[in-house]
Amino acid sequence: MPKKDTPTAALTRYSCPYCLNTFDDYEAIKSHVxxxxxxxxxxxxxxTIHVTINxxxxxxxxxSDWSLHYLLHDKxxxxxTKLMCDRGACGSCTVIVNGRPxxxxxTLAVECSGKQIETVEGIADSNHPLIEEYVKHHCMQCxxxxxxxxxxxxxxxxxxxxxxxxxxxxxxxxxxxxxxxYPQHPKAILEAARxxxxxxxxxxx
Amino acid sequence: MRKFTHINAQTIEDxxxxxxxxxxxxxxxxxxxxxxxxxxxxxxxxxxxxxxxxKTIAGLDFLREEAGVLRIGALTRLQDLGHEPLIREKYRxxxxxxxxxxxxxxxxxxxxxxxxxxxxxCWxxxxPNNRFPCLRKGGxxxxxxxxxxxxxxxxxxxxxxxxxxxxxxxxxxxxxALNAGVITSKxxxxxxxxxxxxxxxxxxxxxxxIITEIQAPxxxxxxRSAFLKxxxxxxxxxxxxxxxxxxxxxxxxxxxxRICLNAIAVKPYRARKAEEAILNKRINDKIAEAAGRAALSxxxxxxxxGYMVGIARTLVKRAILACAGTD
Numbered sequence: 001m002p003k004k005d006t007p008t009a010a011l012t013r014y015s016c017p018y019c020l021n022t023f024d025d026y027e028a029i030k031s032h033v034x035x036x037x038x039x040x041x042x043x044x045x046x047x048t049i050h051v052t053i054n055x056x057x058x059x060x061x062x063x064s065d066w067s068l069h070y071l072l073h074d075k076x077x078x079x080x081t082k083l084m085c086d087r088g089a090c091g092s093c094t095v096i097v098n099g100r101p102x103x104x105x106x107t108l109a110v111e112c113s114g115k116q117i118e119t120v121e122g123i124a125d126s127n128h129p130l131i132e133e134y135v136k137h138h139c140m141q142c143x144x145x146x147x148x149x150x151x152x153x154x155x156x157x158x159x160x161x162x163x164x165x166x167x168x169x170x171x172x173x174x175x176x177x178x179x180x181x182y183p184q185h186p187k188a189i190l191e192a193a194r195x196x197x198x199x200x201x202x203x204x205x
Numbered sequence: 206m207r208k209f210t211h212i213n214a215q216t217i218e219d220x221x222x223x224x225x226x227x228x229x230x231x232x233x234x235x236x237x238x239x240x241x242x243x244x245x246x247x248x249x250x251x252x253x254x255x256x257x258x259x260k261t262i263a264g265l266d267f268l269r270e271e272a273g274v275l276r277i278g279a280l281t282r283l284q285d286l287g288h289e290p291l292i293r294e295k296y297r298x299x300x301x302x303x304x305x306x307x308x309x310x311x312x313x314x315x316x317x318x319x320x321x322x323x324x325x326x327c328w329x330x331x332x333p334n335n336r337f338p339c340l341r342k343g344g345x346x347x348x349x350x351x352x353x354x355x356x357x358x359x360x361x362x363x364x365x366x367x368x369x370x371x372x373x374x375x376x377x378x379x380x381x382a383l384n385a386g387v388i389t390s391k392x393x394x395x396x397x398x399x400x401x402x403x404x405x406x407x408x409x410x411x412x413x414x415i416i417t418e419i420q421a422p423x424x425x426x427x428x429r430s431a432f433l434k435x436x437x438x439x440x441x442x443x444x445x446x447x448x449x450x451x452x453x454x455x456x457x458x459x460x461x462x463r464i465c466l467n468a469i470a471v472k473p474y475r476a477r478k479a480e481e482a483i484l485n486k487r488i489n490d491k492i493a494e495a496a497g498r499a500a501l502s503x504x505x506x507x508x509x510x511g512y513m514v515g516i517a518r519t520l521v522k523r524a525i526l527a528c529a530g531t532d
Binding site (some may be wrong): 013019020021047054063064067086087088089091094100101102103105107108110111152170171172173174 | 206208210213214219222223227234237238239242256259260261285296307309311313314397439440441
């Protein structure tokens with residue numbers, strides 16, 4: 001521990017592992033921790049996040065520079081989420097975080113603690129009618145952008161079970177498809193919305 | 206991306222103290238759609254040592270009307286702004302601007318505060334790996350003056366021979382037209398005073414200052430506002446030109462007007478000459494067109510961006526007509 005009068009003392013700051021406070025000397029931080037934090041359990045290591053992915057909760061250690069896409073695709077093996085532009089311009093990497101369709105390439109994994117994340121795998125596992133309708137209406141050619149479209153469409157249907165064709169087109173505005181399958185998507189989504197409404201009214205009656 | 210220290214700020218004071226500790230070596234992240242692109246491409250000579258995350262600060266994502274003032278938390282997502290009935294009804298220009306920014310996904314991530322503080326999109330500045338060490342990075346010259354300047358300023362540089370990169374925000378002109386104010390961790394200022402050209406920054410904010418709230422006064426009775434944007438691919442592109450206007454019309458005549466263009470100058474450009482041209486007049490096609498011409502009377506386009514003058518004139522005209530309800 002450097003003494004107070006050494007030149008490095010001014011640069012040395014002790015930061016509390018529990019909170020963001022910093023202290024100039026060891027005694028100050030010691031008394032801070034003893035008075036303020038003795039009842040708390042040990043803080044978790046830096047970069048620990050708690051996330052729920054497709055309904056399953058995880059406790060993970062992540063690096064600060066990992067994108068959410070990197071975590072899902074490269075580390076957890078959920079390879080349905082695709083990476084194309086890596087700059088937030090194409091929509092291929094869309095996942096649903098707390099109900100919002102967002103771009104996992106432009107989201108830091110370390111900022112996802114406490115969030116509910118849903119990927120295309122989760123949507124497929126839940127037998128969502130979108131998957132079947134996408135196949136029926138042949139909404140893909142090469143298929144690389146398709147998971148992004150499906151996830152965006154799922155987020156739309158979660159919010160709005162009666163979307164108009166215009167609303168669907170607007171919601172899909174951030175998803176690019178080089179094969180040009182655009183006209184097929186509204187057809188599939190309208191059909192999936194109808195099936196979901198039917199299923200819901202059958203449940204209610 | 207390279208490694209950096211990531212700090213989740215719990216309060217505004219947390220964020221400010223972390224920023225103070227790191228000085229200009231820290232970046233601020235809210236939605237992240239701008240700064241992460243900058244870091245991935247390593248466009249700046251300096252890479253941030255730390256990112257201070259503002260999303261973990263509670264109570265900065267709100268939207269309410271109080272005592273005749275619209276109060277919007279800086280972390281409010283653009284998507285929520287565009288869909289909020291209160292804003293669509295009374296502050297139409299802001300709702301239109303928010304829902305025409307970028308793509309739906311980016312609007313779900315991007316915040317209003319971040320949209321105001323976003324960096325420029327000049328393709329020399331944004332070129333990966335700091336290929337063009339331009340004036341905005343503390344370098345020697347502006348490459349757009351002699352280079353391809355089709356998306357650069359038609360209102361001159363930041364100074365003579367200075368930076369010609371335009372401000373790309375869609376919400377900024379709308380907030381200027383609505384006469385909004387910005388509350389930061391330090392002070393209160395008019396949104397017009399927020400923008401300032403600097404090295405690797407677009408605002409007058411200090412390194413340890415963050416925007417916490419945006420306030421807009423309730424428009425006077427008889428007011429209407431509108432926002433228009435010209436871009437190649439509808440909303441998903443950054444604007445080539447955009448324009449917001451708010452007109453108050455009493456007994457058929459314009460009693461007050463605020464018109465702001467953006468993406469044509471280094472800062473949002475208040476078209477005062479257009480405002481003067483329509484004051485105390487009845488709006489018709491001719492008057493609106495004359496206002497459009499007046500707005501651009503000071504334009505000095507560069508070699509390749511003369512086309513923006515005509516677009517800007519037309520947007521001013523259409524914005525005025527939209528406010529007058531004669532479009």
